[in-house]
Amino acid sequence: MVRKIRKAGVIGSGVMGGGIAALLASAGIKTLLLDIVPFDLNADEKNDPTVRNSIAKAGLSTMIMSQPPLLMDKRDAKRITVGNLEDDIDKLAECDWIIEVVLEHLKIKQELLQKLEKVRKETGIVSTNTSGIPLKKMSEGLSKAFRQHFLGTHFFNPVRYMRLLEIIPGEETRPEILQFMADFGERRLGKGIVWAKDTPNFVGNRIGAHGIVKAMQTMLEDGLTIPEADALFGPVMGRPRTAMFKTCDLVGLDIMAHVSKNTYDLIPDDEQRDSFVIPEFVNRMIEKGFLGKKAESGFYKTEKPGKKVIRKVINPETFEYAEYAKPAFPCLDRAKQAKLLPDKMKAVVYGGDKGAKFAWKVLGSSLIYSANRIPEISDTIVDIDNAMKWGYNFEAGPFETWDAIGVEASVEKMEKHGFEVPEKIRNMLAAGNTCFYKTENGKVFFYDFASESYKEPAISDNVISLNVLRKADKVARKCDSASLIDIGDGVFCCEFHTRMNAINKEIVTFISEVIDYVDANGIGLVIGNQAGGTPGAFSAGGDLFYMGALAQLGKFSEIDAFLKMAQQGIQKAKYSDFPIVAAPYGMTLGGGCEVCIGAADKIVAHAELYMGLVEIGVGLLPSGGGCLNLWKKFINAVPEPVTDYDLGKFFIPVFMNIATAKVSTSAAHARAMGFLGPNDRIVFNRDHLIGEAKKDVLKMADEGYAPPVKKKIKVFGESAQGMANAELFNMLQGKYVTEYDVFLAKRIAYVISGGDVRDNSEIDEEVILKLEREAFTDFWKQKKTHARVEHMLKTGKPLRN
Template sequence: MSDTIKKICVIGAGTMGAGIAAQVANAGVPVLLLDIVRDPADRNAVAAGAVAKMLKTDPAPFMSKAAAKLVETGNIEDDLARVAECDWIVEAIVERLDLKQQLYAKLEDVRRAGTAISSNTSTIPLGHLIEGRSEAFRRDFLITHFFNPPRYMRLLEIVSGPESHAALVARVSDFADRQLGKTIVVAKDTPGFIANRVGTFWIQAALNAAFELGLTVEEADAIAGKPMGVPKTGVFGLVDLVGIDLMPHLQKSLTETLPKGDAYQAISTIPPLIGKMIAEGYTGRKGKGGFYRLNREAGKRKEAINLATGEYRAVVTPPSLPGAAAKGDLGALLALPGKSGAYAWAILGQTLAYAASLVPDAADDIVSVDTAMKLGYNWSFGPFELIDKIGAVALAKRLADEGKPVPAILTLAGERSFYRVENGVRQYLGLDGAYHDIVRPDGVLMLADIKLSSKPLAKTASAALWDVGDGVACIEFTGKMNALDGEVMALIGKAIPIVAEKFKALVVYNEGKSFSAGANLGLALFALNIAAWGEIDKLVAGGQEAYKALKYAPFPVVSAPFGMALGGGCEILLNSDAVQAHAETYTGLVECGVGLIPGWGGCGEMIDRWRSNPAMPKGPMPAVAKVFETVSTATVSKSAAEAKEYGFLRPSDGITMNRDRLLADAKAKALALAEGYQPPAPPEFRLPGAAGRVALDMAVKGFQARGLATDYDGVVSGFLADVLTGGEADLVDTVTEADLLALERKAFAKLVRDTRTQARIETILETGKPLRN
């Protein structure tokens, strides 16, 4: 049995199989993608077509175009023997037991002994899949249930059988964790496993109750969405997203495989309206519409279906829920009078009781259930975390008062919570009635855990400094959307002497939803409205000073971005010694979109990156032109791999696939740099001057003539061109880093005083969309 997975075969090039293959390629691992022969003249057309389609899909399954080159396509008839080249075979064909078993019989004859074989099934028990297979096959078999889309959904449910080889399962799990970026949840071999079993029950309960209580789809989604920690789509919006036609298939699978006494059997039904919608092609976003639709004949009016009549009407925003109920207080939500409180209870009472009944039937512990729902369905809180918000006693009492079964685990908990923090360690309640530490996988370091048992070394209103062990400190942004302001710069000023005296290195990292959305535009707009120009100028100068202090600190600085790292959030990456980025990092200098230019050193850092790129032609103009193209169009990378292509990351910067491993990887990189560290020397530039500026202005005019740039885009780009080409400097002059920073400040100060920039800032804050003025 091989100890490493160097090549993978995916059989089945449908949406899931192709997506799995793409994620394998994203990890830098070669993958063989096979499917059936449909066209004798082009025998690989199905698999090859899937790859071609993914290259055009948005959101993109591939993290970069280069990753697609790692996918080799073939067909099951001609190329099945090539599975012998692979260390893991993933079966992702149609959910039919007979077809899967026929494929497995063929694999028995061609695979290498000890090669892992897994099914991506979401409904068929493992025991059924391996009926009739050899002992060797059964030993190497497991279920790896990915969630769609495989690149973006972090959950991977793994199910092994009683004969599965433990070392093989561990090898697949470790690969999926470290290289595919998945959080592994071990599930039992029960129908629907964990996430889909609870999730399907939750959706069914919510749909049934909306019909029974006479709610509109908007009312239902307002209650079953944000107040419960569910994505803003709510339930009806979610069903539209995944496809209404999927519901009958899930229902059929679960009702056929779940025990007769399972609670899902009692609520499983497809309302006549849903059957009618499917028959008429109203299958959700992929069809003509669903519970919601965009009526193009009525000027793209958003409409919702009337659950009683089946007729569409204009969407009506329901009244806001009162106070605490709208902010996630489940007790207040359940106590609401009338239909609102009744609907909340119909969902939560049934779903939480059902989830509680599945331990230990579907999962060994409550943590597995909560993790599965948070990562598989994007819930902010898992079922047992939600029960803690209500109280196990209160939930059990209401169930009992209504004559409904009370799950044993609720009785076991009694007055206790399912989770607690003891001596700085988060613990969960086990089935033995005792609390157990939540143990992270080896190599996972979470700032949330560190914060449970320590206090910050320094703190301001928008940032904090933490000791993350082994001589490494960590700057954490703490403001809304981790926006950057004077309080962040003040924390950087406090941190540098502390780290210099007591630590070896510094990482910049946090565990918010994104690394940073950039400068605090709300604060900037407030200052603009009262003409506090001095405060704006102070923020720009303070940011430059803080970022350059990090760049030239006597210790290495490693930034660890994830999600959005925009504007000033990108500039801190550019000023760091190194970056360890999560694979899903979306970074860029977006200031031109709001009528500004990068003001915290981004212009010089980007020129320095591109002029040192071996592929860049020599001379002062090529690097400047490349930076101008990227920054003037507010280009944002759609992955960390793409960020390297744009120059936001260096070729040497690291990429971490698993979000939970980012801090540990960044810390390791910082410690590696600390040995014999010397700060960089300030760069000097030869820039193209007036001639280069004319060339850039001509390029902008060309875009304006084609309608690709507005009049004010031209103004903003003109200021950017002035900075990038060196201002008044001539081609023979040496431009220092300080000179470029001064040019940034000067251009920023003029743009921020322009009412057209102020209109752009106001619009982006109000609508989240750029103003094209």
């Protein structure tokens, strides 16, 4: 039997249940969302299906309206059917997978599983999203067949955006079911799979809660402030900007306290059990309702008197909020001067000031605690590292961090300061193994405590690591801003590695060289990279510094020459004799978007794709072929036999995409906007992106790829101006745009429509490309454009002037 998940059931429509249902629906799975019938219904309400389903309906409504969006596309909600556990529980017999996300209460979960045992079909899989109740207790008294199909699938909130999925085998779960669920979670849902054991709070929350509570305790002991602790455990240590306390505000202090207390209660023999005891001031905060972001006050609080924004932090002694200064320690100053993360970490933990001593105590304790949890909570260091990266957005997990600061040097310091270094670590070093990870012959190996040797981690065959290939000397060509990497079978990958992967003059020159090299030495090209965290940036656009400098000097002919070179490079790629596939993810803006829609035959996009031509936000317009190629993307979707159609119906969405700087909220949304076409693909797992793009290159090459034939294109012509003016008038009256936006947008409409040509004319592509360059250069002559660019470079936000 080939196992498939065609329909899933989610029981519990709260924040987590709704998030799981949204993810399933976005992945194309029909989903039944059930919740309880409301209590205390009157006689009429008891017979009213709308009222009986009201809790699940409210959950669905919250899901649809949530910001940031939980659904990839609001239309995905049509795959979700709501109901209640009294009237609709029999419908779960149709489900291939049932996941319970009800209250964290053993008796409630046991009673629910007993009901599910009666309705589950023979092949149906049942999983729990519990984080604190042992699976063994939950499934007591149930049949062997049920227990063989029962496991833990622990998602992290928000489900769409947090990559971690912990899979917890039950004592009798069938191996093939575990493997199927791991593959489904990785491939269809895009999750990073961590194998956890049936221990309290599994892997991510066990290590994460320990680190946060230990930091709280040590902060009080060492006399640091909350902002100081966060500054020391933010980006300089490879942690998110929310660090420790802001993360708690996001999660909720009540939830953090529950996880910590639950762990403490269930680990009587843990050597660092006391590290899970929440400081009393935090308990007082919870009593007062200072629960974090959901209560608008937690460790931090934001006040907005008028247009001013005031950020305050709580005083743990007085519970009063006050503004705070930027934390300052010598170790932070040294860290900020360092370019690489390992050097930043070393600057902090090997410093001698008060902040450095605090960071060392917290980190040292966390590293030792992580090592001692193997094999209790997980068998490998890889799963613990991945849990913290995917569940807590760490840039480096505990053991990767240990490598970064130096295992030998740190252990020496630990022993000097009275830390109890685990015997397994001392044995590892005594055997001459001085790191947890190493690369040999292009392959990554991790240190395995059980065998006391290095092993290769199990990775999907579909995962291609550009970093590993780089270390294996697979770089065919490179410059400071980009590399061409041999990814095997005659396929190469062009990777950008500037800040935010912005496209500069060097990349533009490099792309042209890449086309010549691949034409001579390969069969196809992928344009993609793997830099950055979540969501990351395929490319955040063009190099505004370079353009701005030329414009300030009045070198407009040089701007035109640069644009012409960029356009020619993209056109050269589009009409090359080999297939090209773009693999965008995350921010794919401006020039990054132009590369995808202009240079590539096909796009294989990650589900989290924020794509758009946003140049109007800085007072410019797409000029690397963006206007031309988005227009072509729309009209080329029309079947060739259809010759009589209204170009105006195509013009307005293309114009509005560019003139209002629309950005997709997902790849599905990008498809709805027209940036992705019917032949483009969406991949949920970003690790698979380059591999999937390579597959398409090989398929096109195998099928006898022939480049597209260059031909004239139909344009709307002069009538476009009137149609655009009508749209802009309405938007200006509604104050959706400024007068300068209108000035820019009218010129954009002129470019897209082909300029001063009759309606429905056919023109050469070069006509629109020339119009793009002329408008771009003219816009740089405007003071308001310079103001927009300067504001964006200074603040990272658009200016509406």
